[in-house]
Amino acid sequence: MNGFLVPLLLALLHLMPSSSLAGAPQTHEADNPGLTVVRGRVVCLDSRGRGDVVGCTEGAGNFGLVSADGKRYQLLATDSSTAMFTDPRVRQRELQIAAKLLPGDKLEIVTVQSIRGGKLYDIYYFCELCNIRAYAPGPCPCCRAELEFRETPP
Secondary structure: OHHHHHHHHHHHHHOOOOOOOOOOOEEOOOOOOOEEEEEEEEEEEOOOOOOOEEOOOOOOOOEEEEEOOOOEEEEOOOOHHHHHHHOHHHHOOOEEEEEEEEOOOEEEEEEEEEEEOOEEEEEEEEEOOOOEEEOOOOEOOOOOOEOEEEEEOO
């Protein structure tokens, strides 16, 4: 079963949409009901879930997004897309996140892009040897070499 599961998961990760929606926050009801685009920075939240911003520790998994206008959103702890935020390089960047807005100002991530010089960049991790793209840091699921952090134009 593992021989079937890994290629399936990799194929699904590769199919994640790479949107270049602009503006923040805004909703695109016609194209994607409930899709919101927010620009800001990812922060670590306290473990009590009160939304207090704290310093990140290794492997922290409770993340939020503070928009450019100061509004705070909580990112779902169960969302596998938040794994990239364990990387301090990602937390240091201004980001654009397209997400489904849930009650209580919670976001379910659809895409994450960095903003540099007013332009959007897809961020991901890549293994050159195996030609595998992933959305979390760590070892390549195939050869176990460390994945390389990349930012590329969409």
